[in-house]
Amino acid sequence: MSQQFSNQGGAANSDPNALVRWLTSTMMTRLFTPEKMEARRDRAEARRKKSGEPHRVKYFHQVDDGYSHLAAQVLPALVERYDIELECYLVRGPAGANLPEPDLLLRLSRYDAYHVAPEYGLEFPKHEQPLTDGLRAKASAILAAQNPKAFIECAAVVGRALWAADAEKLEQLAAEYGSVSESETEQALDRGTALRTELKHYSGAMFHYGDEWYWGVDRLYHLEKRLAALGADRTPGEPLLIDRPSLNAGSLKDNGSLTLEVYPSLRSPYTAISFDRAVQLARDTGVSLSVRPVLPMVMRGVPATREKGMYIFMDAAREAQAAGVPYGKFKDPIGEPVRKAYSLYPWAVEQGRDVEFISSFLRAAFAEGINTNRLSGLKAVVENAGLEWTVAKGLIGRGGWEERLEENRLAMYEAGLWGVPSFRLLNAQGESVLALWGQDRLWLFARAIQRELEKNKTDY
Template sequence: MINQIKPYLIQALLSEFIIDKKRKYADKKRIKNNLTHQVTVYLAIDDPYSYLLLQTLAELKDRYSLEYDFRTVLNKPTEMYPAPEMWTDNAFQDGVFLAELYQLAFPAQPPKISQQQKLIATAQLLHYELQPRYLAKALEIFSSYWQEDNDTLASLIDPVIQSHSECYQQHLLSNEAMLKQHGHYQSAMLHYGGEWYWGIDRLQYLEKRLNDLHPSADKKILFNQTHNILQSDNTLPVANDEKSPLVIYWSIRSPYSYLGLLRAKRLAAHFQVPLVIKPILPMVMRRMLVPKTKRMYILQDVNREAAALDIPFGKVADPLGKGVERCYALFEYANAKQLGVEFLLTYAQAVWSKGICSETDAGLKHIVEMSGLNWFEAKQYLDDNSWKTWAQNNLFALYQHNKWGVPSFSYENTTVFGQDRLLQIQHAIASSHQKS
C-alpha cells in the first residue's frame, strides 16, 4: 500500500505548486522581517567549484543587491564522498572545462599545497568571516592557493593566525554542522530561501528565481550551459557501427542516469555514433552508504534539471532491489532484440516519471510491452543471474576511467562524470568528426 501511495506523495512534494508556495512563504517572511536577499555561501579552499563560484559572486551581488553570509568549510564527510581521490581528480577536470566555458581563472595543473598550508589558509578565511570585505579578501587567498603562488599566500596569512590555527577548529566544525543541519553535505553551495544551488552549474536557477523577484531586473541568465546542448530528438540515419561509440556507465536507480540516457541518445543520433550502455549496480546494492540528506537533495535537483530540459519527472517508484535486478536480468534479452536502449529508457521513464512499480509483474509487463518486447518471452529471463557478472565488469571498466559514479560518459579519450558534462562530450564528438 505504501509503495502505491509513495509516487503520488513525491510527485506532490516536487510539484510546481508546492515549490511556488514555499518560495512565496520564504519571501513573505523575508519582507515581514525587513531582511535583504541573503544568500548563505559555503566555500572550501581546496574545492575547484568553490574557487570558480567565488569569482562570480561580486557580479551576482551587484545585479540583485544580495547580502552574503559566508561559511568556510573543509572536511568532506566520508559517507558522502565514497571515492575522495577520484572526486578530487574529477573536480579539477571539471574546473578546467568550466573555467574555459565561462572565461574564469583556473590553473592548468593542480596546485601542490601542503595540508598544513591548507589548514592555515582555512583559518584565515574563518577569521575573515567576522570582518567586512570577506569576498575580496577570500578571492585573494583562493587565487594565490590555486595559482600556487606560495609567497603571496604566505603574505596574506596573519602570523598570529598561522601560529594559532587550532583556535579556529570549533568555528570550522560549527560551519560544517550548519551545512549538514540545513540539508547538504558539500562545498560550493548557495542556500537561499530554503533551496540549494550548487556552484556555477546551478547558478542559472538562482538567477531565474531572483529575476522573478526583481521585476525591473535584467532577465539575462549568465550561467546556462543547456542552450549549448542538443535538446531535441533527431531523425538522422542509423549510427555507423564503425565509428567510435558513445559509452554511458549507467544505473536504473540513478535519476541523473535517466536524464543522461535520454540526452546521450540525442547526441548519438545527431552525430550518428553508436550508443553503448554499461549498467552497474547502484551504490546501496554495492553495500555503500547513501544518506537520506543526499537522496533528498538529488530528487529536488533532478526535478528542476528535468523541468529545464522539458523531461517528465517526479512520479517516482524507486526500483531499488527487485526493480533493479529485474531490469538488468532483461537487458541482454532486450539487446538481442536490438531494443536495449529503448528498454532501459522506457524502464527509466516508468520508474522516474510514471510511478510504475517495476518489482511487480503487472508493472514490469507494462514496461516490457511499451519497449516493443514480448512479455511471454521476457519473463523467462527473470531468473537469469548472469547480469551480476557483467554489472561488476562494467564497474571495473568505470574505475579504469578513474570515475566512480553514474552517469559517466566516455567518447574516445574523453570521459566525464555527470550529465552536467555532456557538453564536453558533445565538443569531443564534434572535434573528432571535424578531423575525420
Template structure:
C-alpha cells in the same frame, strides 16, 4: 540573504566565487560567505575520486566558460588546504574582501605555490584549534540548514550547486524582484566556438565515435540524461554504448536522508528545465533493480536496448511503476517493444552481475564512481549537466579528426 558555502580546496567553489561579484552587481541581495570543511564521509563516500574529477572538470569548464583555473595537476595537500581555510575564516565578515581574498588564495593553493600561499595567509590566519572549532560549527549549521556540500549557494530555503545551478538562482532572484534596474541576465557566459557543423555520417577514419554511457536505473540524473544522450546518435556520427552499473547503495554505500532529499528536489527542477516528467517515482532498490537488470541482455539481443532503458527509467522516475512486479516490469518491457512472454523467462538470469561489476570496476579505473559518466576516448566527464560540454567535444573532434582526445592544457583563462 544569499549564503555562499565555500571550501578552499574545492575547485567548483573556486569557479563559483569568480562569478559572484557580477551576480551581486546585477541583483540586490546581501551575501554571507561561510568557510566549510570537507563534507562528512557519509555524504562524500569517495573524496579521493571526487577531488581528482573536480580538478579535471574545472579545467573543462573554463575551456568552455569565461572562467579561470590553473592547477598543478594534483589536489592540494591537507596542510595547505587547512592553512587557506584558517585565513579565510578570519575574513568572513566582509563579503567583498572574502571573495577577492578567496580567489587569490585559491589560485596559489591549486597551483601548488606554497610561497605565495604563505604570503597571503601569514599571521592573519586563525590559530589552528580555533579554526577547527569554527569549521565544525559552520558545517553543523549548514547541515541544520539543509545541505552538506561546498560550492553551494542558498537563497530563500533553496540550494544551488556550483556554476551549473546559477540559471535556477537567477530565475528565483528575478521572481523575488531582486534584479537591479537595467541589469542583464546570465552571469555565466560560455565562450564562443567557431567550429564547422558535422559533415556526413562517418566518424574518425570512417567509423562512428564511441561514447561509453555509465548509467543506472536507480539514478535520477541518469534518467534526466538518457534521452538527450541517445539523441546524440541521431545528430552526430557517434555510437552510445550504455554500461549499466549497480547503484552506490546496493554496492555498499548508504545515502543519508539529507542527501537523498536533495537528490529528489534538484532533479525535479532539472527535469522541468529539460521538459521531462519527474516525481512520481517508485524506488527499484533491491529486487526491482535486479529484475530490470536481468532483462538488459534480452533487450540487447532483441535490438531494443535503447527503448528498454528509456522505458524503465521513465517508469521508475516518472510513472511510479514497480519493477519488482510482473505487471509493472511487463508493462515497461512491452512499451519498449519486447515480447513479455519471452522476456519473463530471462528473469532468473545472473550474467548481468558479472558485466555490471566489470562496468563499476572500469568506472573506478577511470576515476569515477557515480552515474551518469561519459567517456569518449580518454576524455571523461560526469553528470547530466555536462551533455552540452560532451556535444561541444564531439563537434571539436569532428572538426579536427587528428585530435587524440587527450586532456587540454591545465591552465585556462
C-alpha cells in the same frame, strides 16, 4: 525462475526494500512537483517579508574543492548584480556516508573544474595532484580572517594562489588581508560546517537561499532566475551571469569513429532525466554509442544519507523541469524491480533493444509512476521497448547479468568515476578524451565531440 515473483511484487516481509520503495515513491512524488516546490518558495518569501530581512544568500566554501574555486570567482559579480546580502562560510568537505569515495571526489573536482572553467569564462589550472596540507591551511587561515565583504573580494585571489601552489603569493595575501591562528581557523571551519549541517546539506561550493540549495556555478542559473523573479535583479533583462549551457549537437557529423560510453543505473533520478538525451546526442553527432549499465549505488554498498537523497531528488526535479524532460511520477525501483529488469537486460541486448529497454524502464519508474515490481508493470516496460512479453516473462530472474554489470562498474572506476550517470568519450584509437560524472555534463561532451571532429578534419 519467473514463478518466484508474484504479480504484486511479494510480501513486505519477504522483500526488505518494499517499505523503502513505498516511502520514497510517496514522498518524492508529493514533495518535488513544480507546484509544491513553488509553494515552498512562496512560503519562504512570505517569511522573509514578514521579518523584514533582506534577500540573504549563504555560501559555503571548501578551499580544496575545485568547484568552490569556480564559485568564488563569481561572488563579486553576484553581489553587484543582485540586491542580496551574501554571507560566506568556510566548511570542511563531505564526511562519513556523504563521502563514499573521498579521494575520487576531490580528484574529479579538479579534473572537472579544469574542463568546465573555460566554458563558463572562468579559470582553473590543470592540477592532477592534491593540495598540500600547508598550502590548504594557509589559504583557510586567510579566508577565516575575513568579514563577508572582504571574503567576497579575496576568495578567488586566495584560491588562484592556492591552486597555483604559490606559497610566496599566499604569504603576501596573508600580510595584505590578514590571517588567523590554526585554532581560530578550526573554529571557523566548525561554525560553517555546523551551519551547513543544520541547514541539511553536506557539500562545498553550495549556495543556500530561502530553504533551497544550489550547487556551485552549475546551479547558479536557478538561483539567479529566482532572485530575478523576486525583483532582486539590478539589471533585469541582461543575460544571466552563469546561464545553463545548451545541449547543442553541433554541425560536424562523425562516421562512428568516436565512441560515447554511457554508464546508467536503473534507480538514478539523474540517469532518468538524461539517458534519452545522451542517446540522442550520439545519434545526432554520428558517434558510436556504448551503453554500460551498473547497479545502483545503494545496491552495491554505497551508503546514502537522508540529506543527500532529499537534495538529489529535489535537484533532479528542478533540472528536469528546466530541460523540459518528463519526470516526477515516481515509483522507486530499488531492489527486486532493478534485479528483475537487469535479468532481462542480456536478452534485450541480443534483440538489439537494450537502449530502448533501459529508456522504457526509466520512463516507467520516474515519469509514468508504473510499479515495475509488478509483472503488469514490467510487461509495460518490455512492450514499450518493442520486445515480446511472452518471451520475457520466462526469462525473469535468469542469472548471468551480474558479471556484465560488474565489468562495467570496474571500467567506470578505472576511468576515475563512481556515480551515475557517468560518460566517457573515446577517440578512434579507444583512448579516453573526456570522462565525467553527471547529467549536467552532456553539453560539455557535445562540445568535446565537435572539437575532436574538427581536429580530425584538419588532420587529414
